[in-house]
Amino acid sequence: MLPGSAAPAAGSGMFVPTQTVGTVLCCICGVAMQPNPANMCARCIRARVDITEGVPRHAAVVYCPDCTSYLQPPRSWLRAGPESPELMQILLRRLNRPLARLRVSLSAAEFVFSEPHSKRLRLKLRLRREVFNAVVLEQTHPVEFTVHDRLCDACARAQSNPDQWVAVVQLRQHVPHRRTFLYLEQLLLKHGQASLALRVAAAPGGLDFFFGSRSHAARLVDFLATVAPVQTQTAKQLVSHDTKSNVYNYKHTFSVEICPICREDLIALSPQVSRDLGGLGPIVLCIKVTNAIALLDPLTLRVHHLEEKKYRVYNFKAALTSKQLVEYIVLDIEHESPEITIDGSRYQLAYAQVARVSDFGKNDTMFTVRTHLGHLLNPGDLALGYDLYGANLNDDDMDTAMMRHSLPEVILVKKSFAKRPRTRRWKLKRLPMEEDAVNKAKGELEKRADEYEEFLRDLEHNSDIRFQIDLYKDEDYRSEMASTIGDDVPTVPIEELIEDLSLGDDEEEDEGGEGNQHAVMVG
Incomplete structure (x- = not known):
């Protein structure tokens, strides 16, 4: 049958036309090929065109x-x-x-x-x-x-003189603990905001970040304003002046003060502030601190978010802080309303009968209080709260609130768990930090170790905080060590942990595989 002719259809006497692709000969080597505008095969084109x-x-x-x-x-x-x-x-x-x-x-x-x-x-x-x-x-x-x-300009200045910085960010918070700085340290590590700092130094009441460029310091200040309620002041000092080129060299200082209100603080609002916030309070709890302060009325479950600028107008202080929490045991609980969700957190109003743990065996003092932790507490549980019945307060707003309102004897803040020696399958990274002589004192070191351990417990208990930072798997953790952890103690799920990879590990893996290539497609 000739090319291009019709072929008989199978099982019938009809013919179905077929189409074949024609070929031509290469004008150089004479090989049969499909036609193209050059009339040359691919091999001849590559031999003549580079x-x-x-x-x-x-x-x-x-x-x-x-x-x-x-x-x-x-x-x-x-x-x-x-x-x-x-x-x-x-x-x-x-x-x-x-x-x-x-x-x-x-x-x-x-x-x-x-x-x-x-x-x-x-x-x-x-x-x-x-x-x-x-x-x-x-x-x-x-x-x-x-x-x-070759060293870049910033690294060259740091090598020649470590103190030759151009800008410094002085981060301060006037509170008796360092919980805020431990949390901010993890945020800075996750987002890489402190990676350009020449050095980080611990100072009384805060941290100092030294940079080789003013723009790097300004970027850190902008980041801090997005994660915490801060007030910033700037200053500069003339270092040198070249009269011929009219070039001025300054040292810039950014003074960043964090709002002294922290999570779990108890605040007494003045009558004027309570009216401005829509009748909130007068006793409120700080439940979250971002670029705004979330205030919760534990008796009515009303929440108000106060921005930093608005806070500076009222400028109230915390009547009681987390350092003054007292441990209670829950004797009975009676739910008052169904469970609700506010800003991603669950709350439920309930009446709880509690007694101080320190009173057991001494007296029969018990309190029946209203709490927002009805969804968490059961009879026999431990809870941390503020003892308004026996506290020695030095706060005018609190005295005014006690005279005008009938305040509860106890404000429960969170559920408590037994503190026992334990090992963790996860760990946190830390910033390389220079310590001064005051921070190296024996008592200060023990205090910081206790605050860091308390911060780790907060991460285990609060999933909202863990969501904002990176937790890494601890390679030294062994499963047989987990026997020290009780069933009632919250732990971090393994799904929330990420691998702690280092550059050295990657290099060893690359050296172990021959011809290892990583392809990157360019669009």
């Missing part, structure tokens, strides 16, 4: 070993990890100009493994260009970058 001609095969990149950043000409430094998408973008920017001049497009790029100590970065590019009237040709092109070590 689309990579003029594209550099060698280039250089400048790397700062102290801060692991790469120079983006003329003066920008960008931080990038080994074989990361950020590093790929930095390297490809060095080739944009020659590729655009030659009208060559980049379809794909990937890293080729090289020894970390060789100071070589190898890329394999997939280039595409149109040749011979709408004939598109693709070709692989290797490029090798030589890494030159």
Whole structure:
């Protein structure tokens, strides 16, 4: 049967026409091929056209070993990890100009493994260009970058003189504990806001962050304003002045003061503040602190969010803080209303009969109080609360509230669990911090260790706080050590933990696999 003729259909006498693709001979080698505008086969086109001609095969990149950043000409430094998408973008920017001049497009790029100590970065590019009237040709092109070590400006200043800083952020909070700074430390680590600091120093009542650039310090201040109610003041001091070039060098200081109201603080509102907040209180609990303060009336479950600017108008203080919590035992509980959810947290009004743990065996003093923890407490549980019955208060607003209103003897704050020695399958990262002589005192070290342990317990009890920070798996944890943990003590689910990876581990894995490549597609 001749090509292009009809073929008989199976099982019938009809013929179905078929279509065959015609072929032509290559004008160079005479091989049969499908027709194209060049009338040449792919092998002959590649032999006569090199689309990579003029594209550099060698280039250089400048790397700062102290801060692991790469120079983006003329003066920008960008931080990038080994074989990361950020590093790929930095390297490809060095080739944009020659590729655009030659009208060559980049379809794909990937890293080729090289020894970390060789100071070589190898890329394999997939280039595409149109040749011979709408004939598109693709070709692989290797490029090798030589890494030159050089300190960036900030690291050079730090190496020459560690005290040669340009801007400092003085973070302070006038409270008797450091819970706020422990939480902010984890936020800074998660978002990398303190990574550009030359050094971090502990100071009485707060932390000091030293930077080599004013913009880096201003970025930290802006971040703090989004996560905490802060008040910022700025100042600058003239260091030097070049009269010929009219250049002034200053040292900038950012004084950041955090609102002295913390989570779990008990606050007595003055009559004027209570009226301005819609009749809230007069006794309220601080349940959350972000860029606004969340105040809860534990007797009515009303919540009001107070912004920092509004707080500075009233400027009230905490009547009792978490350091003054007293442990109670719940004798009986009677629910008053169904459970409700406010701002993602659950509450339920109930009447609870409680007694101080310290009174057992001494007297029969019991209190029947209204609480917002009806969904958590059961008879026999322990709870922490503020003892208004026996507290010695030095607060005018609290005295006014006691005279005008019938306040409860106890304000329960949270459920308590037995404190016992335990091990944890998770851990937290810490900022490298310089301690002064005051903070190195024996009593201060023990106090800080107790506050850190209390902070870890808060993370186990409160999932809302854990959601904001990163918890890492502890590689030294052993399952047989978990026997010290009671069934009634909250623990962190394994699903919330992330792997603690380090650069050294990644390098060892790369060295173990031969020909290991990480492909990064360029759109």
